[in-house]
Amino acid sequence: MKKITVFLVSLVLLASCKQEAKKEEIPSLSEEFAAVLDSYYEEDLKLNPINATTAGDHRYDDVFANSLSDEHIAKVKAHFENYKAQLANFPDEALTESEQLSKAILAWECDINLNEFNHKASLTPIDQMWSTNLFMGQLASGSSAQPFNTVEDYQKWIKRVEGYLAWLSSAEEKMREGMQTGHVLPKSLIVKVLPQLESLTITDLDKHLFFSPIKNLPDGFTEAEKLELTTAYEQMVKDKIVPAYQKLHDFMRDEYMEAGRESSGIQGEPDGDAYYAHQIRKYTTTNMTASQIHELGLSEVARIRSEMEKVKEQVGFEGDLKAFFDYVRNNKELMPFTEPQQVIANFNSIHDQMRPQIEKLFDVKPKTPFEVRRTEAFREKSASAEYNPGSLDGTRPGIFYTPIPEVTKYNVYSDESLFLHEAIPGHHYQISLTQESEELPKFRKTLWYSGYGEGWALYCESLGKELGLYTDPYQYFGMLGAEMHRAIRLVVDTGLHSKGWTREQAIQYSLDNEAESEASIISEVERYMANPGQALSYKIGQLKIRELRQKASEVLGDKFDIRQFHNQVLETGCVPLALLETKIDQWIQENS
Incomplete structure (x- = not known):
């Protein structure tokens, strides 16, 4: 009898162990969701092998996907439709806060990319x-x-x-x-x-x-x-x-x-208005209309002009603001260089000057190395200054490229704000910290939303005084000039693409309101013509981040820590602005 009892007990224990093992084999909802995100990322790299290379993933270095072929377009469309459908299997209440954010971001990605197929961008x-x-x-x-x-x-x-x-x-x-x-x-x-x-x-x-x-x-x-x-x-x-x-x-x-x-604007093409509305949503990640953005731009231009008047008075210039723009553009004292390497050295000295102050605003810094380089000759004449991210593993540095087509005409008055935007703590901090994050799923490490990314970089330009820069009134004017440049974009981009403005009209409006050279302004206006809506992202994003900082400071009072605010903004990686606002509001509520 004892033997039978022992045998039965053994069977029960064995069955119980098998059930437990079976339970362990069944993945949790979080594991299933993580698997979907990883699968999306891997399939996206196969569809966009150049993106893999730029991220430092060299599995597809021999592949170039013909994004213009009907076959590839069909694959991309099916890709986004498939993952949009899969998201429906994961109810928000079953996901963590972080997972909910990833779900919302992936849903946004699918929707905005699927909407792109309703337009004819591939024909240009x-x-x-x-x-x-x-x-x-x-x-x-x-x-x-x-x-x-x-x-x-x-x-x-x-x-x-x-x-x-x-x-x-x-x-x-x-x-x-x-x-x-x-x-x-x-x-x-x-x-x-x-x-x-x-x-x-x-x-x-x-x-x-x-x-x-x-x-x-x-x-x-x-x-x-x-x-x-x-x-x-x-x-x-x-x-x-x-x-x-x-x-x-x-x-x-x-x-x-x-x-x-x-015609100069996208209105000159069939379905131009609908395509521009899509571009506004894609680049600003908001539901703002072209008219709303145009009016905001006019308001910002007026506000910044009044700040510029103060600098003009400070340096003792007696003419009007437009004359002061010409003076700054053509001031030979602000064009001190004879060799391209001197331009690079100047940016490196700006970095050295601000380095002691950076910890007051940031307690988390990227490990990815950083370099300043001259833009390659073949594209230098039409290029703007830009940042190219480092690799995901940090072995390739982040690179700030600056064009120097004519070194003796290179004007330094905006170099400090430019460095803050393109380099540190702008694009280099934001992108590198995202890539280095151990918390974010892979697909979020290489995402780019211009409203957030360019908004952050423009916001960083306003940190100059806190970082020990802008002690020279011309450099501070350069910061105002850079902000004015982005405010003008709100007016000019919407003017070109929704109000029938000509290229020449856009150039003249810019010349009347900023100190950039005419050659630079022409290049900029033609940039807006080539990619409708992209230029709107900077100011829209900057204003949102400023608004959130102001709100957090007012609500939290003495509890407000600027370093923690910056951590909250940066730790999410690139996100649509509405999702960033929800996150910061929750942080304020939890800490108030």
Whole structure:
């Protein structure tokens, strides 16, 4: 009897153990949700292999996805539809606060990208500022995110270029389709694209951008490997790159130029108003209308002008504000450099000056290294200063690129605010801390919402006095000028794309209200023409972050810690502004 009892007890225990094991095998809802987020991220990298490379993930360095092909477009659409449907399986009440935020962000991603398919942006795939061909030029230089350290790296680039050549061919096909439907670039932008394309039709290999990696072959390669790669790159450039660029150049110079728009804004294209509304939502992550943004811009321009008047009086300038703009633009004392390296050194000295104060505002700093570099020559004339993120693993530094097309005309009056925006604590802090976070799911580490990211960077410009900068009135005027520049964008971008403004009208409004050079203003206005709505994101985001700081300071009083506020803003990574506001409101409530 005892034996039977023991046997039965053993069976019961065994069954119980099996049930427990079964329970452990069943993933929790959080595990399922995390798996969906990871799956989304991995599939997104496959669809966008260049994004993987820039993030420091080199599994797809030999792949170039032709984003203009019907097959790829169908895959992307199915991707977002699939994950939008999967989110419905996870009710908010079953998720943690952090998971709810990830769900809301992914839902936003799916919706805004699916809405893009309702418009015809793919019919104008090439412009002078934003398009894929320009970024591929950066990669081709051998000094950007695409690695050129091993023989395999060099071979991967050749394979990737094959895919890129298919994209160039598709770009012409799409532009021809656009010519039939009225979706074409303004003539004034086509003119700016032509020299960029022409610069890559040269046959002198030593001067060709796509041959650059061969000029920097690692010493560890054997002579046979060097010869083989040199021959392969010679053939790639002469037989494929040069003819492809020549063909595209001639098409855009002749047929496409003839079909180009006389209008400056997106209103000149069919469905332009609906597309602009989409672009506003995409870049500001708000529901603001073009008219609301235009009026806000006019109000901000008036406010900043009054601050500028105070600086004009402080330095003793007796003319009107417009005359003061001309004075600042042309003041030779503010153009002290003779060598490009002096510009780079000046930015590094700004960093040194503010370094002792940074801990007063930030108690968390990125580990990713940082560098200042001159913008590459092939795109320098049409480029603005910009920040390129470091790799996710921190092995590639974050890089602040600054164009120096004519060093003797380089004006330093806005360098301090520019460094705060593009470098530290602007884009470098925000992007690097996001990438280094151990709390965020992978897909959130590489997201970019311009309203948040550019809003943060512009907000950082206002921190100059707290960081020991802006002691020179001209540098403070430079900060006001930079803020005015972004306020003008609210007026000019909406003017161009919703109120029928011409390119010339936009240029004149800018000249009347800021101290930027005419050449710089022309480049800026043409930038807005090429990517409607993007320029709105800076001021909208900055004003929201300022508003949230003010609210937190007033409600929390003595409990308000600026370092903790900055942590709260930065720890989420890039998020739509409405979600950031909800988070900060909760933080204020929990600490009040």
